[in-house]
Amino acid sequence: MGMSLGKPFSGFYQEIEPRIVLFGLDATGKSSIMHKLKTGQVLTINMPTIGFDVESIKYKDSTLSFWEMGGQQRYKLFPLWKHFIQEIAGLVFVVDSTDRDRIEEAKDFLNMVIDEIHGSVPDNVAVLVYGNKHQVPGAMSASEISNKLDLTSLRNKNWQRNWHVQSSCAFCGDGLHEGLDWLLKNAERI
Numbered sequence: 001m002g003m004s005l006g007k008p009f010s011g012f013y014q015e016i017e018p019r020i021v022l023f024g025l026d027a028t029g030k031s032s033i034m035h036k037l038k039t040g041q042v043l044t045i046n047m048p049t050i051g052f053d054v055e056s057i058k059y060k061d062s063t064l065s066f067w068e069m070g071g072q073q074r075y076k077l078f079p080l081w082k083h084f085i086q087e088i089a090g091l092v093f094v095v096d097s098t099d100r101d102r103i104e105e106a107k108d109f110l111n112m113v114i115d116e117i118h119g120s121v122p123d124n125v126a127v128l129v130y131g132n133k134h135q136v137p138g139a140m141s142a143s144e145i146s147n148k149l150d151l152t153s154l155r156n157k158n159w160q161r162n163w164h165v166q167s168s169c170a171f172c173g174d175g176l177h178e179g180l181d182w183l184l185k186n187a188e189r190i
């Protein structure tokens, strides 16, 4: 099954853009990342995302549908995942690199989601981890985040799934395109 990123998949009744699903704890920067990718601007009005948010974003030759699962209601939203996991091109887990206090909670949530979607999202859909807010002094590096999330165990458990941690900054844009390019390269192999 090849996923056409340049030309959205033509369904019988509707065209479906490849979906990128962003998830993570609250206030990690998911909305800010989407806004920066969509407009190139910094998101200045910050409000927690209630439920989920969908944005159609043009990136290089593709139009992608970004779905943000609001962090505050992350557990309540589990039942909704099954409704939008079709045509999923990639998963993006957003971590706040400055938040050492909640990295264990982030790890538990990531594991919970990966278990929840097992069997629904194909095993070869890759997971990009943005280590966001990396420009803040003292922020965790990509390798520290990888260790603290115990991605080695997740890799062993999900041996077909590719994982990558990319440090990012939703304010200056650092790392956002590099991460997305990695994800899309993996999506082309689906």
Ligand SMILES: Nc1nc2c(ncn2[C@@H]2O[C@H](COP(=O)(O)OP(=O)(O)OP(=O)(O)O)[C@@H](O)[C@H]2O)c(=O)[nH]1
Residues within 6 Å of the ligand: 024, 025, 026, 027, 028, 029, 030, 031, 032, 033, 046, 047, 048, 049, 050, 069, 070, 071, 072, 094, 132, 133, 134, 136, 168, 169, 170, 171, 172
């Ligand atoms: N320093 C810094 N702050 C950031 C960065 N990205 C986001 N923030 C700040 O982090 C806070 C939360 O940002 P949001 O984008 O609303 O976070 P979210 O993950 O969408 O939050 P929920 O919708 O509640 O899940 C805001 O105050 C942002 O300005 C970044 O790269 N660096």
Ligand SMILES: [Mg+2]
Residues within 6 Å of the ligand: 030, 031, 032, 047, 048, 049, 068, 070, 071
């Ligand atoms: Mg949000």
